[in-house]
Amino acid sequence: MNAQYPQEPHHPSDALPTRGTRESEYQQTALILSDSTQVAQQVGQLQLDTSTHQAALREVSDWQHLELARETYGVALIDASTPDLMTHLQSLEKQLPLVSPILLSPTPNQDTTMAANVDWLNPDASQAEWQSRLNRAMALSHTRHQLNCAHMRDEIGQVYNYRYFIKRLNETIALSRRHHMPVSCIVLDIAFYRVLVDSYGYGFVSDLLGQVAECVVRTVREEDMVARLGDSEIGILLMHSPAEGAREMTKRLIRELESLSFYNGDQVEHIHLCAGIASYPMVSDMNVNADGLIRYARHALHQARLRDDEAVMEEGSQATAAPQIINVEIFNSMRPFI
Known part of the structure; x- marks a missing residue:
């Protein structure tokens, strides 16, 4: 069964922007929760893997802003020196459950990484290490997104x-x-x-x-x-x-x-x-x-x-x-x- 669409032209001024639903249109954003300009510059130099998703960067200084775009983030780079870190990580997990968090610290804090189920990365690591870790985190987030979509979608439509x-x-x-x-x-x-x-x-x-x-x-x-x-x-x-x-x-x-x-x-x-x-x-x-x-x-x-x-x-x-x-x-x- 095929639907035959009307032939009259559609004027851009009469149309609303399109909302896509296909997985290929899923866009992820690398969220940077750090005051360090070094982190932003380091991430900006990376060639993130876009074979399964698009990648973009966004810096957010206020944690309260997370709810305004809760489905776009793929990875969150978080400064481990952030005050009240565990509370923020719990808030992040609640607001952005599909995100893969990475703590930025010269030395790992095993208690924090294990309790919050997050990864750890040295800000001074090589560019190759940065790129590998972020691509892996993005891929994990994309898999979570696909599994989540299976539970959110209607079978027919x-x-x-x-x-x-x-x-x-x-x-x-x-x-x-x-x-x-x-x-x-x-x-x-x-x-x-x-x-x-x-x-x-x-x-x-x-x-x-x-x-x-x-x-x-x-x-x-x-x-x-x-x-x-x-x-x-x-x-x-x-x-x-x-x-x-x-x-x-x-x-x-x-x-x-x-x-x-x-x-x-x-x-x-x-x-x-x-x-x-x-x-x-x-x-x-x-x-x-x-x-x-x-x-x-x-x-x-x-x-x-x-x-x-x-x-x-x-x-x-x-x-x-x-x-x-x-x-x-x-x-x-x-x-x-x-």
Whole structure:
């Protein structure tokens, strides 16, 4: 089964940056937690192995900044003279569990390296030793990332699964409270999903869901997140996005998805979708968590299903402007099968 994409040109001004999900696009960063300019210069001269990952460098002086980019770091170079080192190492393990830490010290501290399960490197080591150790640490982190992805991904759509979506959404809501940034949660649903399954079988529908998920991933931005929440439900987490921006993106996404053609032999199918949106802190419940925000979005989705003139509804709002129109004739013809 292949999807036929619309032929009309896409204007860059209308498109959002792409968010990739393939392992080849996984980028690692060497995090330098040291005030020594020698360390930065030493790492800057290395030719890090990029056969399985890209490598970049970043210096962070404030440990509190780690949470802002928690999935990019492959190795952390840490000055062993850092005050309260063990507390920082425990914080690093909690915030960046995939990172391979390396302590920088002229002499090893066996108690620290064994207790914190970290490697040790002499800052005065040769460039070849530096390069070998960092490449090995990067490779280990990449392996951890691959294993972690296997637990985070949905089998069919190759997007994130429900459990990981809940985890990330809770973290994002917490950041939203602290930094006063808007966050939107979208629940997108394929209409007549059960009819498609009964008519064509799970093989066809699984391929269809995979192509729908791929289209959604292409549409959202790099910092956003896509997950499969249920049989036919796809969840989208939009960072720094108020309800108005989420609504416009969802309308554009539905237009693109409904323009696709899905083939099963000589038969062709088009899908119809509806969506519910809940935004924080726009919802009335200021103490809402991820489960609550998804419930709000699903309530808005239910309202969209009940209407013949709206495909996108926001929790706590009236009908959206410039609505997506559901084909009433098709809907009525399908009622006996729903």
